[in-house]
Amino acid sequence: MTAEIMQQAEQVIAKTYQRFPVVLETGSGCTLVDTSGRRFIDFVAGIAVCNLGHAHEGITRAVIRQAQALWHVSNLYYTVPQVELAAWLVAHSFADRVFFCNSGAEANEAAIKLARKYFYDRGEKGRFTIVAMEQSFHGRTMATLSATGQSKIRKGFDPVLPGFEFVPFNDIQALRDKVGSSTCAVLVEPVQGEGGVRCPDADYLKAMRQICDETGALLIFDEIQTGMGRTGRLFAHEHFKVQPDIMTLAKALANGLPIGAMLASEKVAGAFGPGAHASTFGGTPLVSAAALEVCRTLVDNHVIEQGRKSGEYFREKLEALQKRHDCVVEVRGLGLLLAMELNIAGKSIVDGCMQRGFLINCIQEKILRFVPPLIISREEIDALMGCLDELLGADTAVA
Numbered sequence: 001m002t003a004e005i006m007q008q009a010e011q012v013i014a015k016t017y018q019r020f021p022v023v024l025e026t027g028s029g030c031t032l033v034d035t036s037g038r039r040f041i042d043f044v045a046g047i048a049v050c051n052l053g054h055a056h057e058g059i060t061r062a063v064i065r066q067a068q069a070l071w072h073v074s075n076l077y078y079t080v081p082q083v084e085l086a087a088w089l090v091a092h093s094f095a096d097r098v099f100f101c102n103s104g105a106e107a108n109e110a111a112i113k114l115a116r117k118y119f120y121d122r123g124e125k126g127r128f129t130i131v132a133m134e135q136s137f138h139g140r141t142m143a144t145l146s147a148t149g150q151s152k153i154r155k156g157f158d159p160v161l162p163g164f165e166f167v168p169f170n171d172i173q174a175l176r177d178k179v180g181s182s183t184c185a186v187l188v189e190p191v192q193g194e195g196g197v198r199c200p201d202a203d204y205l206k207a208m209r210q211i212c213d214e215t216g217a218l219l220i221f222d223e224i225q226t227g228m229g230r231t232g233r234l235f236a237h238e239h240f241k242v243q244p245d246i247m248t249l250a251k252a253l254a255n256g257l258p259i260g261a262m263l264a265s266e267k268v269a270g271a272f273g274p275g276a277h278a279s280t281f282g283g284t285p286l287v288s289a290a291a292l293e294v295c296r297t298l299v300d301n302h303v304i305e306q307g308r309k310s311g312e313y314f315r316e317k318l319e320a321l322q323k324r325h326d327c328v329v330e331v332r333g334l335g336l337l338l339a340m341e342l343n344i345a346g347k348s349i350v351d352g353c354m355q356r357g358f359l360i361n362c363i364q365e366k367i368l369r370f371v372p373p374l375i376i377s378r379e380e381i382d383a384l385m386g387c388l389d390e391l392l393g394a395d396t397a398v399a
């Protein structure tokens, strides 16, 4: 069956993904099982999505309960789960209002539209430029692609949307030089995810806030990957004691059901009146009920603290590996958003891990990324370390 499914996929599914030869069928906690019964410990978590692991009892129960009650109504009407989710997000963040959509890219689309509309409403019609970072990732729609500072992702889709400029991440002077009276917003991931798990210098986001305040530009944090406890706090910007005007969420917000959210302060959110923006599926009661249960579980059950401690343990273990293997260039990250940069291609390590029952991810060719569920155990981390120690050793021996 496994081979048949893979063969059929090659015939009927768009060729946008390079897939590993495995058909995943069930999951529980941090373990996935494929169609031939092989088990894998999951250090990918759907790319920082399943923060509470697979088949989580409480979330599953909440989804079933809501599925039996009501899946979907138009945003022409109120529903209880959507309002409760928005209230939870407002109570736990800088924000006053929430717009719901269905993905990260859509959340960033909403943020870009809101920032432009904000200055339009103020009569500053020429003020539409967004300054984003080199090596950033904000999505694959035309606007978010235009905001993404990686040429390989933009290639073939010109002309991209006008009004986006780029500066190197962590370069305060470059930002100061670029941001001016025609800048409507600065857009940044507090920790760059797809670009290679790059952390901001201690004072970088604070300086960014200051530059925005001086010029009147809005500050947008894309916390789609870093949010919902991934970095050891509910939102990564809490580490740096800096608040944005707009924040986008998606990925882990409903632990794998599709949802996106754009949060904004009252001052900025006012630019979205009736008819300014909309989404058919945005904040449907089913996904909202799931997301609300995710939010409550993360905070009320202290899962974020647990993840932060596991992240520290994980990082120490990766640093120990770095000392033992010359092919490891750097270990970096925050919480359970961790990376190990190599001076060799990561593909053989990822393949080797998979053969030994571990799913890990490689980005930018040489960077191994680890984003397991926040409930990952020390035993599971130790098991991966044994596997990596063996594989990295083998590669050093060959080199």
Ligand SMILES: *Cc1c(COP(=O)(O)O)cnc(C)c1O
Binding pocket: 102, 103, 104, 105, 106, 108, 137, 138, 139, 140, 189, 193, 194, 222, 223, 224, 225, 226, 250, 251
């Ligand atoms: C994944 C991601 C996105 C895009 O989210 P989609 O749901 O795939 O559209 C945007 N920004 C960041 C930082 C991401 O990690």
